[in-house]
Amino acid sequence: MRPTAEQVLVQHAGTGADAEVRAAAARARAGGAGLRVEAGARTGSVRNRGPARRQGRRAGKGGAGRKRAGGCRGWAGVQRLGRRPGAERRASVRAVRGCRGAAGLLLGRSLGLAVWDGGWVDVTVVGSGDAFGSGGRFQTCIAVAVDEVPRVLVDCGATSLTALRGQQFDPNEIETIVITHLHGDHFGGLPFLILDGQFRRRTRDLTVVGPPGTRDRLTAAMETLYPGSSQVQRRFEVHVLEHADGQSRELGELRVTPYEVRHASGAPAYAVQLQTPAGSLAYSGDTEWTEALLDAADDVDLFLCEGYSPTPIRWHLDLETLTQHRDRFTCRDLVLTHLSPTALAANLTDWKIAYDGLRLPL
Structure with a gap:
């Protein structure tokens, strides 16, 4: 109580x-x-x-x-x-x-x-898996509700539309999507979500905030999957904004701050911190260890952190390295996500682990 x-x-x-x-x-x-x-x-x-x-x-x-x-x-x-x-x-x-x-x-x-x-921030890990669906998990997608209806997604992997529907979320309610980096398991669901909105008569504008090059990569993905789809007239606008390292952006009640991390994806990759009047969270995205993670997670209520491998691996976070730095984080809660098969099979008793559909009220 x-x-x-x-x-x-x-x-x-x-x-x-x-x-x-x-x-x-x-x-x-x-x-x-x-x-x-x-x-x-x-x-x-x-x-x-x-x-x-x-x-x-x-x-x-x-x-x-x-x-x-x-x-x-x-x-x-x-x-x-x-x-x-x-x-x-x-x-x-x-x-x-x-x-x-x-x-x-x-x-x-x-x-x-x-x-x-007002209400509290409610975070749902819609997709907690890696790029390859290890453990039968959906690709990365995190839904954030500042009121009773989720309006924000952090990442939108290729499987995210299916995952959202399976968990009774209405994609047409989403107003903002924050992308950490331009790999398919983190942004590949955008073409499907946009096309779904077109066919389901969506009228709510959509704002996408991602790394430099997001607009071109999104257009290329849509044209590859559905030629001509990026040029059609819709009942809603898609506004694409780009991250700048350490520069906060205000989107209504949401404040987004990106921190550049270390992950090769053809464009800069970021950890992101989201602040609302009712609570705060951060997500590491994909990255090997970098001090920027301490800034992204500083004093937030929840830090969702990649735990891809039990041992060091290039471009990804591993449990061994995270254990070495664990005492340095100042977040209130740390939960691992984006685990590979070897990480899922490891001894995880000392960690909190995300799963598809996990709800985390802040």
Whole structure:
């Protein structure tokens, strides 16, 4: 059960806001809907990290205050945050997210946070497999719902339309697709999703955000699979935008930040961080180890990370290397995905593993 605002007072002793928080807690009794908390609403936002801070974090292997990623949620997450840089504000955010209804609303406002009624971010791993369907899994596709209906996909592999339908998602509801790199198991489903929208009388515009060259590669794929399909007039527009390393892009309530990683795909490859008013996540994409992964996963609620091989392999992440760096991640939760047959057969008891249809509320 989520704590009440009164219980949260324990975490804010000595912050200077005690009287206000106590007054808010005294007034807060009613239950209600979840609340969204804008983590970046105050000076020193975690959304505005400069190169100096990133460089400082990399100075040592672990960096000051880094804690091992794990399944620490809700109230426990607030307690754990108390030992990290900037903990007072981040603990406030997590505490308010953990409160019930009006209690959280009053507590958040008393702490100077931007809080409003709304749902939570709900992440579904629609496809958790590698390029070859190992373990009978669909190719990479992650659905993100900021309200009750998923509007965002991260990657859209060639099998994704089938996977979406099988899990009762309506492809016509998707507004934004974020692509990590231009391999078929990560973007090959786009031609089918676009054509499906054409034949099912889609009217909602679609925004695709991907690496440089996405527009040309998408056009080429559509023309190869269905000649003439890229030039037809539709009831909806397809807007293609391109990543720039480390440059955030605002798409409505969604903020997307790409971090260039190491994976040969004919164009730059990226890990991506997605921030919403209600929660944050990151996805590694395909890559061998790079320090950029620490930036992509920094302070997010959920980090979906490739775990392709048990041992080192070029262009992909392996469990051996991830184990060496695991304590350096500052994400709240780390879940492995995109596993090869050898990784699926390995001892995975120390890891959380994604599967098709896995839902991860933030």
